[in-house]
Amino acid sequence: MGDDLTVDTNPKQFVQAYIENIAQVLGLDVTILDVNGVRISGTGHYRNRIGEPVPDGSFFKMILKTGKPGMIFDVRPDVPQCRHCQFVYQCKEAATIGYPLLRGNRPVGVIGIIGFSPDQKAKMISHSEQLIQFLHHVSLLLESSTGAIDFACESVCDQSGTLKRVSFDNLVGADSGLVDVIQRAKRVVNSPSTVFIQGESGTGKELLARAMHDESRRSMHPFVAINCAAIPENLLESELFGYEGGAFTGSKREGSAGKFELAHKGTIFLDEIGDLPLSMQPKLLRVLQEREIERVGGKRTIPVDVRVIAATHRNLADMVKDGSFREDLYYRINVIPLYIKPLRERREDIPLYLRHFIEKYCKLLGRQPMLIHPELRQWLIQYDWPGNIRQLENAVEYMVNMAEGDVMTCRDLPDYLLSMSNSAPLQQAGESLERMLEEYEKGILQRYCSFDKYRDDKTLLAKDLQVSLSTLYRRLDKYQLS
Numbered sequence: 001m002g003d004d005l006t007v008d009t010n011p012k013q014f015v016q017a018y019i020e021n022i023a024q025v026l027g028l029d030v031t032i033l034d035v036n037g038v039r040i041s042g043t044g045h046y047r048n049r050i051g052e053p054v055p056d057g058s059f060f061k062m063i064l065k066t067g068k069p070g071m072i073f074d075v076r077p078d079v080p081q082c083r084h085c086q087f088v089y090q091c092k093e094a095a096t097i098g099y100p101l102l103r104g105n106r107p108v109g110v111i112g113i114i115g116f117s118p119d120q121k122a123k124m125i126s127h128s129e130q131l132i133q134f135l136h137h138v139s140l141l142l143e144s145s146t147g148a149i150d151f152a153c154e155s156v157c158d159q160s161g162t163l164k165r166v167s168f169d170n171l172v173g174a175d176s177g178l179v180d181v182i183q184r185a186k187r188v189v190n191s192p193s194t195v196f197i198q199g200e201s202g203t204g205k206e207l208l209a210r211a212m213h214d215e216s217r218r219s220m221h222p223f224v225a226i227n228c229a230a231i232p233e234n235l236l237e238s239e240l241f242g243y244e245g246g247a248f249t250g251s252k253r254e255g256s257a258g259k260f261e262l263a264h265k266g267t268i269f270l271d272e273i274g275d276l277p278l279s280m281q282p283k284l285l286r287v288l289q290e291r292e293i294e295r296v297g298g299k300r301t302i303p304v305d306v307r308v309i310a311a312t313h314r315n316l317a318d319m320v321k322d323g324s325f326r327e328d329l330y331y332r333i334n335v336i337p338l339y340i341k342p343l344r345e346r347r348e349d350i351p352l353y354l355r356h357f358i359e360k361y362c363k364l365l366g367r368q369p370m371l372i373h374p375e376l377r378q379w380l381i382q383y384d385w386p387g388n389i390r391q392l393e394n395a396v397e398y399m400v401n402m403a404e405g406d407v408m409t410c411r412d413l414p415d416y417l418l419s420m421s422n423s424a425p426l427q428q429a430g431e432s433l434e435r436m437l438e439e440y441e442k443g444i445l446q447r448y449c450s451f452d453k454y455r456d457d458k459t460l461l462a463k464d465l466q467v468s469l470s471t472l473y474r475r476l477d478k479y480q481l482s
Contacts, residue, residue, distance in 0.1 A: 033110040067107035071097040094121040099135035197311040199340035202390030205311040213267040221266030229275035243296035274314030357396035
């Protein structure tokens with residue numbers, strides 16, 4: 001086996017095949033975690049856990065945090081490495097050895113060897129030094145291999161641990177209200193230039209940023225998001241740029257990488273950049289200009305290769321005028337501006353979101369496919385949605401939970417919306433009874449036509465709807481559903 005290994009196949013397949021060979025030779029299970037503590041490869045018991053995050057406070061999370069190897073030969077709540085793991089009482093591992101995967105000095109993953117039986121535990125104890133040395137060489141091999149360590153560094157899951165990749169086609173409204181924004185985003189998807197997304201809260205700014213990352217050549221590297229408004233001012237600099245050991249009271253002895261370092265070769269998403277304190281703005285400006293960072297307490301600069309996508313719900317141009325945002329930073333950020341309209345300015349998208357969220361939560365909650373009453377549908381289209389898509393989704397989730405039948409009506413609205421719907425005159429909808437009934441009928445047909453068993457069998461659909469086949473085809477033609 002040479003010093004360098006080129007991965008000619010899919011890196012995911014390479015890493016999985018590689019650790020399966022290791023497991024077979026050692027007679028022990030092997031697993032690899034990514035930079036976010038998500039299992040990206042595994043053998044034996046852990047092969048079925050790929051795509052799931054390891055528990056908070058777990059041994060492997062500790063290795064990922066410290067960048068130091070370790071071993072456990074006795075899993076108990078009073079063992080320091082197990083003390084904070086939320087599943088310590090259910091753990092079936094008899095012995096575990098973990099080693100960090102590094103990019104430079106930065107931990108970007110963990111490879112672990114696990115034994116479950118007493119014999120495996122005894123083997124690991126008697127050969128612990130050799131196994132640690134072996135994992136050291138494996139980590140070097142993965143680091144030097146083309147594509148393999150990038151796969152190990154990649155965040156392949158969302159916060160729930162579900163495998164997820166966002167494309168522009170996944171964005172609801174891509175064929176109507178968002179079409180112009182998405183077309184411009186596609187043109188610059190591989191550009192290194194900074195993108196500035198503006199829009200009200202809840203319009204989907206982070207989802208658009210994620211799609212730009214996942215559709216780009218940087219997609220095999222991390223997407224790191226940070227909310228500038230959520231981090232206390234005294235911690236924001238170290239969160240963004242990291243710190244050296246001993247830089248301040250309570251800092252880790254070994255120091256810590258910041259978000260820019262973690263996003264190296266990938267994308268950093270600076271959400272709510274309008275809330276960035278004035279004291280931090282010149283430091284961020286320098287990073288955007290020089291493409292290098294300096295850790296808090298550090299004396300050396302660290303080059304970073306990151307695509308920056310910033311976003312805010314604020315009007316930065318007005319903030320520049322009143323002195324609360326630096327003009328030079330504004331122009332450095334506002335290279336490629338993208339604006340997402342609020343939902344009230346693209347009401348034609350609301351039926352799309354309603355259909356999407358109803359399907360989503362019916363599946364999630366184990367309910368049969370549901371319909372929405374025309375009166376409720378029209379009210380939802382007319383409502384201004386100050387919280388935009390996020391608020392609409394929350395309302396739909398509530399209604400799917402609360403609806404007693406298969407048709408959601410106005411009485412299923414959340415209380416704060418129900419009072420508004422009751423006080424609004426019905427004629428505000430501006431729709432005749434005939435038109436509302438047509439919308440209701442169209443919704444029913446759309447729902448049924450989306451089922452696989454009816455897609456190519458209209459005879460069965462007509463039978464189940466208790467109409468003649470000719471009537472069904474007339475209705476489908478009327479609503480352009482055929």
